[in-house]
Amino acid sequence: MCEGSVSTYRWEPGRLPTASIVTSADDLGRFVLSQLGAGPQVVSPASRELLHTGVGKSEQFAYAMGWREGTTAGVPSLWHGGALPSYRGAVVMLPQSQSGVIVLTDVSSMFADHTREIAAGVVALLEERPVPSGIRPLRQTYLVIAVLSLLLVTFAVRGLVRAIANRGPKLKRSSVITFDIVLPLLGVFMAPRLAGVPLRAMWEGAPDLTLTIAILVVLSFATGAIKLSRRETPGAATVG
Numbered sequence: 264m265c266e267g268s269v270s271t272y273r274w275e276p277g278r279l280p281t282a283s284i285v286t287s288a289d290d291l292g293r294f295v296l297s298q299l300g301a302g303p304q305v306v307s308p309a310s311r312e313l314l315h316t317g318v319g320k321s322e323q324f325a326y327a328m329g330w331r332e333g334t335t336a337g338v339p340s341l342w343h344g345g346a347l348p349s350y351r352g353a354v355v356m357l358p359q360s361q362s363g364v365i366v367l368t369d370v371s372s373m374f375a376d377h378t379r380e381i382a383a384g385v386v387a388l389l390e391e392r393p394v395p396s397g398i399r400p401l402r403q404t405y406l407v408i409a410v411l412s413l414l415l416v417t418f419a420v421r422g423l424v425r426a427i428a429n430r431g432p433k434l435k436r437s438s439v440i441t442f443d444i445v446l447p448l449l450g451v452f453m454a455p456r457l458a459g460v461p462l463r464a465m466w467e468g469a470p471d472l473t474l475t476i477a478i479l480v481v482l483s484f485a486t487g488a489i490k491l492s493r494r495e496t497p498g499a500a501t502v503g
Contacts, residue, residue, distance in 0.1 A: 295363040336387035348467035353378035419482035443487025
């Protein structure tokens with residue numbers, strides 16, 4: 264769910280046009296100042312204005328050339344963020360006050376953009392606006408996920424123990440194959456699609472959650488294999 268230790272950065276040349284640029288807070292600060300029109304300029308003011316003009320509109324922002332044009336804590340702003348396993352960042356520019364907020368962390372999560380939330384809080388303080396409410400602490404999110412994961416693993420272990428002890432209802436072979444083998448296997452293939460990230464990225468960004476899924480699949484396979492191996496042959500008498 265969240266990695267607190269720094270991982271080795273994996274070079275991804277295919278993402279370079281949109282992400283995977285390694286920088287420092289110092290250099291990023293100079294970049295933001297330049298984008299705001301201060302310091303050495305690489306492009307003309309007209310080109311800079313064009314870069315910041317959103318055209319692809321959605322409910323929350325309009326997408327410009329690498330920037331999202333909208334509001335942060337109720338203040339007109341341009342912003343963008345980035346995320347990699349163990350790293351996440353957010354940049355917010357406030358053209359009206361010629362200021363900006365940069366948040367870089369060595370922690371990343373698939374479940375919330377904490378850098379964006381921190382940046383919004385700082386913007387609210389800078390602009391003397393109410394601090395945005397309704398932000399769900401990651402601690403609560405992780406607690407819910409941990410409890411659900413523990414429950415699922417407990418039920419899976421219970422099912423395996425019952426299968427070993429040959430207890431529980433006798434299911435048809437097709438039912439055992441469907442519920443203990445096919446559905447878990449289907450879940451492994453569907454999880455990346457539902458999360459919108461490849462399986463490798465899930466492992467890098469949420470190793471604990473991915474490991475939990477793997478444990479559930481292994482337990483389910485083992486339970487199904489035991490059930491199938493103990494299926495009674497047709498015409499056999501039931502003992503006990």
